[in-house]
Structure formats: structure tokens, C-alpha cells
Amino acid sequence: MTPLRALAATFALGLAPALPAYADFNDAPPEARGQSPAFPGQTRATVIPRAPRLMQNILAEGLSNPWGMALLPDGGVLITERPRRMRLYRDGALSEPLRGLPEVADAGQGGLLDVAVAPDFARTRQVWFSFAQPRGNRENATAVGTGRLSDDDTALEDVQIIFQQQPAVESPIHFGSRLVFDAKGNLYVTTGERGLSSAENPASQDLSNHLGKVLRLDAATGRAASGNPFSDPEARPEIWSYGHRNLQAAALDPEGRLWTVEHGPNGGDELNRPQAGRNYGWPVISYGQNYDGNPVNGGITAQAGMEQPVYYWDPVIAPSGMVFYRGDMFPEWNGNALIGGLRAGAVVRLTLDGDRVTGEQRLAEGLGRIRDIEIAPDGALLVLTDEDPGALIRLSRIGAQP
Numbered sequence: 001m002t003p004l005r006a007l008a009a010t011f012a013l014g015l016a017p018a019l020p021a022y023a024d025f026n027d028a029p030p031e032a033r034g035q036s037p038a039f040p041g042q043t044r045a046t047v048i049p050r051a052p053r054l055m056q057n058i059l060a061e062g063l064s065n066p067w068g069m070a071l072l073p074d075g076g077v078l079i080t081e082r083p084r085r086m087r088l089y090r091d092g093a094l095s096e097p098l099r100g101l102p103e104v105a106d107a108g109q110g111g112l113l114d115v116a117v118a119p120d121f122a123r124t125r126q127v128w129f130s131f132a133q134p135r136g137n138r139e140n141a142t143a144v145g146t147g148r149l150s151d152d153d154t155a156l157e158d159v160q161i162i163f164q165q166q167p168a169v170e171s172p173i174h175f176g177s178r179l180v181f182d183a184k185g186n187l188y189v190t191t192g193e194r195g196l197s198s199a200e201n202p203a204s205q206d207l208s209n210h211l212g213k214v215l216r217l218d219a220a221t222g223r224a225a226s227g228n229p230f231s232d233p234e235a236r237p238e239i240w241s242y243g244h245r246n247l248q249a250a251a252l253d254p255e256g257r258l259w260t261v262e263h264g265p266n267g268g269d270e271l272n273r274p275q276a277g278r279n280y281g282w283p284v285i286s287y288g289q290n291y292d293g294n295p296v297n298g299g300i301t302a303q304a305g306m307e308q309p310v311y312y313w314d315p316v317i318a319p320s321g322m323v324f325y326r327g328d329m330f331p332e333w334n335g336n337a338l339i340g341g342l343r344a345g346a347v348v349r350l351t352l353d354g355d356r357v358t359g360e361q362r363l364a365e366g367l368g369r370i371r372d373i374e375i376a377p378d379g380a381l382l383v384l385t386d387e388d389p390g391a392l393i394r395l396s397r398i399g400a401q402p
Contacts, residue, residue: 025344025362030314031267032289035301038308041356043287045311048351048361052330053398056367059382060094060392063087066384068114068130068179068321068372069392073122075377078149079384079392080129082111088153089392100147100156105132105140108172113142114372116179116187118219125149127156128187128219130177135168142175142191142210144222162222165210166236169194178250178322180258182216186225188240188258189215190247197245197283199297204243204282207235212282214247214260214274216240229277241274243306245282249322249339259310261322261339264288265296267314271337272307273355281306287314311350311357318343320386321372327379329397338363340370342386347373347395364395 026044037043065082072078076090084104085097104112110132117127125148133143144163147156174192181187193212196203204212207230215238216225224237231237249261261271268288272280285303286296302308321340325333337350346362347370364370364383371386381395 025360028315031316032287032295032299032314035287035299035314037287037312038302041311041358042309043312043314045350045357045360048349048359051349051361051363054364054395055398056364057394057396058391059092059394060089061389062094063384063390063392064388065111065386066371066390066392067112067386068116068177069374069382069384070115070117070127071374071376071382072117076153077374077382077392078115078117078127080112080115081390082106082113084112084131086112086115086129086156090153095153098149098153098155100159101129102131102145102159102161103134105134110140110172110175113175113177114179116181118181118185125151128179130175130179130189132175133161133164133168138170139168140171141165141168141194142177142189144179144187144189144217146219162220163189163215163217163238165191167209167211169196169211171195174246174263176244176247178248178260180250180252181219182252182258183256184225185219187217187219188250189217190244190250190260190262191215192246192248193244193282199283202283204245205279205284207232207239207242210236210238212244212246213238213242214240214244214250214258227276240276241278241280243278243280243282243284244272244274245270248320251322251324251337253324253337254326254335259322259324259337261319263318264312264314264316266291266293267316268296269313269316269319270309271311271339271350271357272309275307279306280309287312288316310355316343317341317346317348318369319348321370321384323373323375325375327375329379338373338381340373340383342369342371345369347381347383367393 147159176191349361351359368385
């Protein structure tokens with residue numbers, strides 16, 4: 001069976017009616033009142049009309065809070081579930097959990113999180129994964145491991161933990177954890193600030209820790225990648241950018257540039273294009289408010305030396321998972337950003353002109369808490385719904401041939 005047919009083999013199973021085309025989500029009032037964007041189009045972009053009608057096919061169900069997935073060259077899909085499970089979906093079947101994974105802290109938002117494979121997987125069979133690592137004394141931290149997928153696809157072998165976030169803290173939230181390879185084979189790792197966002201001691205503004213940062217690592221060793229921006233001995237050399245809250249969406253655009261989407265508080269989810277050494281402001285500036293209704297740091301949205309988001313959402317979409325579309329099934333989407341929305345319950349599509357958002361659309365509304373998104377070999381979308389049970393779902397254009 002070809003990789004394309006492997007992904008489409010369940011086309012006749014789990015069929016659901018066509019999903020709604022779009023809604024004018026810009027009608028919803030903002031959570032954070034009295035704030036204004038820094039430039040036109042920074043929020044509430046024009047709603048894109050005429051979305052294609054989509055068919056959803058459930059490929060695998062009964063998953064327990066699935067979090068990340070990685071496509072393999074043969075059409076298989078590695079899937080993580082937060083309760084320390086990684087499975088392989090291939091040819092319409094879901095494997096038993098792979099053996100060999102380390103212990104994880106799966107309370108709260110923790111657990112086994114993202115998974116990624118390098119472009120040379122067909123030769124090396126090497127897999128990278130992020131997880132919440134227990135450190136003792138009720139503390140935990142984001143960590144990254146790597147291992148080889150066994151020849152019989154049943155285990156990860158020779159597993160090594162190559163990165164451990166410092167410091168460990170006692171917190172069940174904001175692990176970040178997206179993994180993205182750059183064009184040179186280095187590994188971007190996104191982290192959360194673990195909820196340590198007090199105005200007196202904001203962790204994401206402190207370069208001596210890994211909290212609330214984008215990191216850029218040598219994928220083999222976990223050490224700082226060559227060319228990282230900070231050489232100050234008091235700064236962590238793995239840091240690429242800082243001033244982030246909780247980044248759970250990241251992808252390279254067609255030019256090979258990293259983009260991220262991070263969770264804001266109550267309002268203020270942000271799309272950024274993190275650049276080396278730049279400060280993205282949290283929690284000094286924000287387009288959201290605290291959950292108790294009070295402003296973040298007095299409601300400041302701009303400050304010298306801090307970057308503005310390319311785009312922000314208020315109300316939030318609760319972003320998780322991101323790709324830039326490339327494929328034949330939806331040629332009108334090529335180059336567009338597609339972002340999973342946990343709260344939006346939809347795939348969020350953005351059109352861009354350079355580094356500016358020009359339009360927004362919600363696809364597959366009502367599908368559920370979309371945790372991750374990938375592109376199948378035929379150009380269909382694959383999404384994970386973060387539920388218990390959750391599912392791997394294929395979204396295709398109605399009338400498309402598998």
C-alpha cells in the first residue's frame with residue numbers, strides 16, 4: 001500500500017457531515033478592554049470568505065490526550081499521548097505503545113508532549129521527543145530525549161536525555177515543548193515560563209534560566225547550537241529569543257524562518273517570528289489581561305526594546321500546533337499558516353503578505369480541541385484532538401480522490 005493510500009485507507013470509516021465553512025469570529029468582544037493595536041492589521045484581520053467544504057475521516061480514536069505527531073517517510077504517523085505513550089499509526093492500524101520511554105510527570109499540563117523526526121529518518125530512524133520530566137521534591141521541568149525507532153517499530157532504543165530545562169520548579173503548567181528542526185539540522189525547542197510571571201520576578205525576562213524562551217540546540221548533543229546570540233556567561237547559551245509566555249505552536253515558513261504562536265493570558269495570544277536575541281515582552285507588555293480581570297503590568301502594550309507581535313487574538317484561540325501549508329489538495333492555501341485552536345475548536349488559517357497578516361479564517365469549526373496539525377502526503381490535513389478519548393482525524397476537500 002502506498003503512503004498516500006495508507007493515510008486514505010479509512011476513507012469509508014468514521015465519516016461525518018461536512019463542517020461549517022466559517023463564522024465572523026471578529027464579532028466577539030475583546031477580553032482586555034481599552035487596548036489598541038500598534039499597527040493596522042495586527043489583530044482582527046479581514047475574515048476570509050468561501051472556505052472549501054471539508055470531509056472528516058477518523059483514522060484512529062481512543063487516544064488519551066494526544067499531544068504531538070510526526071510524519072514518517074513511509075506514510076506512518078508517530079503520535080504522543082500525555083500519559084507516557086507513543087504509538088505508530090500506519091495502514092489504518094494503531095500500534096501498542098512503544099517501549100523504552102523515560103518516566104514523565106503527567107499531572108496537570110505535563111506528560112509526554114511533542115515528537116519530531118529529522119529529514120534523514122529513513123536512514124537513521126532517529127526520533128526526538130519532549131516531555132515533562134520529574135526531578136524530585138515535587139519539581140518538574142521540560143526535557144528533550146532522543147532514541148532510535150526499532151526495526152520492528154515496537155520500541156525506542158538507546159534513549160538519551162539531551163536537554164533538561166533549568167531550573168526545575170513545582171508547577172503543573174506551561175511546559176511549552178514544540179520541537180522544530182531548522183534548515184541546518186539544529187533543533188528549536190519552545191518552553192513555557194511555568195506560570196512564574198510576577199512583575200517582581202518575571203522568569204521569561206531572566207536570561208539565566210530556560211523559562212519562557214525559544215531555545216536552539218545541537219540536535220545530537222542538546223548543547224547550544226553554533227551561532228546562538230548570547231555569549232554573556234550569565235546567560236544560558238541555548239537561548240534564541242526570550243520574553244515568551246507559553247509557546248505551543250511553531251513551524252518554519254517556506255523561506256525557512258521560524259514562526260511561533262504562544263498562549264496569552266485572558267486575551268493576547270501572539271503570533272511572532274522570533275529572531276536571535278530579541279525580547280518578546282512577556283509579562284512586561286501584553287495584549288491580554290489577567291484571569292482575575294486586572295490588567296497585566298498596568299495594561300502596557302508596548303515598550304522600547306521589546307518586540308511587537310506580528311498578530312494577536314483577543315478573545316484567544318488557545319493555539320497549539322502549526323504548519324505552513326504546502327500541497328495539491330488546497331492549492332489556494334499554499335504558503336498560508338494553519339494553527340490548531342484548542343479554545344477556537346478549529347483550524348485557524350492566516351494569509352500573509354511578508355510579515356503581516358492579511359486575512360483569517362476558521363476551518364473545521366466544532367471539531368474539538370485541536371492540539372496538533374500536519375499535512376498528509378496528498379495534501380489533506382491531519383489533526384489531533386486533545387480529549388480523552390481523542391482522535392487522529394483526516395480533513396480533505398469534499399470530492400478529492402484518495
